Amino acid sequence: MLPKVFLMAKPVLEHIEKQDHKAYFVGGCVRDLLLERPIGDIDIATSASPAFIQKIFTKVIPVGIEHGTVIVRHNNESYEVTTFRIDGNYSDKRHPDSVQFIDNIDKDLERRDFTINSLAMDLNGNMIDLFGGINDIEKRVIRTVGNGYERFTEDPLRIIRAIRFSSQLGFTIDPKTFQEMKDVSSEIKTLAIERIANEFTKLFAGNDVNRALTYVKDLQIERYLPVFCDFPHILSSLPASIRPLQSFAEVIALFHLVNPTIEVSRWVKEWKCSNKTKQEAIHLVEAYFHFESHGMDPWLIYRLTPAFYEGFIRISENITQTTTIRLQEMKAIEQQLSIHSKEELAFNGYDLMTLFPERKRGRWIQNLLKRIEFNVVSGKLENNKKEIKEWIKWNPPETN
Numbered sequence: 415m416l417p418k419v420f421l422m423a424k425p426v427l428e429h430i431e432k433q434d435h436k437a438y439f440v441g442g443c444v445r446d447l448l449l450e451r452p453i454g455d456i457d458i459a460t461s462a463s464p465a466f467i468q469k470i471f472t473k474v475i476p477v478g479i480e481h482g483t484v485i486v487r488h489n490n491e492s493y494e495v496t497t498f499r500i501d502g503n504y505s506d507k508r509h510p511d512s513v514q515f516i517d518n519i520d521k522d523l524e525r526r527d528f529t530i531n532s533l534a535m536d537l538n539g540n541m542i543d544l545f546g547g548i549n550d551i552e553k554r555v556i557r558t559v560g561n562g563y564e565r566f567t568e569d570p571l572r573i574i575r576a577i578r579f580s581s582q583l584g585f586t587i588d589p590k591t592f593q594e595m596k597d598v599s600s601e602i603k604t605l606a607i608e609r610i611a612n613e614f615t616k617l618f619a620g621n622d623v624n625r626a627l628t629y630v631k632d633l634q635i636e637r638y639l640p641v642f643c644d645f646p647h648i649l650s651s652l653p654a655s656i657r658p659l660q661s662f663a664e665v666i667a668l669f670h671l672v673n674p675t676i677e678v679s680r681w682v683k684e685w686k687c688s689n690k691t692k693q694e695a696i697h698l699v700e701a702y703f704h705f706e707s708h709g710m711d712p713w714l715i716y717r718l719t720p721a722f723y724e725g726f727i728r729i730s731e732n733i734t735q736t737t738t739i740r741l742q743e744m745k746a747i748e749q750q751l752s753i754h755s756k757e758e759l760a761f762n763g764y765d766l767m768t769l770f771p772e773r774k775r776g777r778w779i780q781n782l783l784k785r786i787e788f789n790v791v792s793g794k795l796e797n798n799k800k801e802i803k804e805w806i807k808w809n810p811p812e813t814n
């Protein structure tokens with residue numbers, strides 16, 4: 415019996431087939447089904463044109479109609495439905511210059527990157543396996559469909575995808591395919607950095623990230639990657655055994671901790687990351703530096719967003735190469751915090767100005783509040799007005 419995600423998508427295929435067109439499950443979802451891995455997106459390939467799909471379904475989003483792709487919404491799920499096609503040249507290394515729609519799936523499967531990704535499955539679970547994909551899944555090998563040199567030249571991102579799949583799936587790369595990756599590797603410099611970052615995020619998240627990094631070093635891909643190209647030894651300075659990371663921010667944090675002379679802001683700028691990624695990386699790095707000098711304490715927990723606890727553990731485990739920090743311990747400290755934000759502090763800037771009416775507004779207010787906040791969070795000072803007032807007597811604000 416097919417997993418639920420396929421059963422839910424089945425009516426979409428049935429509806430297309432009822433109109434005398436062919437429709438198949440293709441790509442990653444078929445691969446992951448055979449590997450019994452969690453299924454990501456369900457992609458569908460069809461002989462029907464995008465216009466025809468738009469006609470026969472009520473909810474269709476034309477996401478990439480020029481490449482033959484639309485999204486069909488069915489029972490609140492999205493399905494990418496792509497017309498069988500062959501690609502023209504990829505002169506911008508992102509999208510083929512032109513695509514030609516065809517009515518037979520064979521040639522469509524032939525243009526795909528790896529044999530394990532070139533499987534198609536029909537409604538009844540019958541497999542179309544033209545390039546030995548099932549055999550390669552059994553042997554756990556990544557191999558290009560046909561001529562690797564051509565596949566990688568069409569889209570050099572496939573070089574990094576091969577390594578990413580080896581990390582995610584724990585597969586080896588076929589030696590001939592690997593040689594072809596080497597031959598085309600300098601083309602990586604033509605790729606949009608966002609695409610590379612996307613693959614790198616998945617590469618570092620894979621269970622077999624260490625094997626993948628061996629491939630990266632062997633190919634010397636760092637020559638073509640921003641930041642890495644200026645610090646050729648940074649990959650070799652990584653800890654001996656990397657545990658998987660879950661976001662690009664974690665990757666940046668790790669590299670910054672390995673080489674603090676490269677600022678987080680430089681990684682973010684050259685890899686064109688979002689501000690969200692930047693903030694997450696800064697957060698993780700600050701937490702780790704605090705941990706290094708003070709250990710796990712309430713101040714660390716107070717400053718670290720709970721959503722980043724697990725990321726912090728992953729980073730720490732990588733740097734220290736131990737597994738001593740426990741999530742429960744962090745949560746327990748969080749539960750015990752006297753305050754969770756400075757808004758909960760029993761004393762504010764206005765109180766300080768009332769206490770020192772002769773003083774002009776200035777930096778001293780912020781500085782003193784920060785010290786109060788730190789002492790309250792650290793359990794050295796009770797969070798009530800009277801206590802804080804008393805404390806200030808002995809810890810007066812700095813002179814302006």
Ligand SMILES: Nc1ccn([C@@H]2O[C@H](COP(=O)(O)OP(=O)(O)OP(=O)(O)O)[C@@H](O)[C@H]2O)c(=O)n1
Nearest residue numbers: 441442443454525526527528531532569571572
């Ligand atoms: N550069 C690329 C990108 C994609 N594909 C084909 O398009 C399918 C879907 O692409 P994508 O969703 O990027 O990869 P998946 O294999 O589905 O992997 P994931 O699980 O990460 O989505 C792939 O299986 C592959 O057949 C390709 O041939 N060349």
Ligand SMILES: [Mg+2]
Nearest residue numbers: 441442454455
């Ligand atoms: Mg996919």
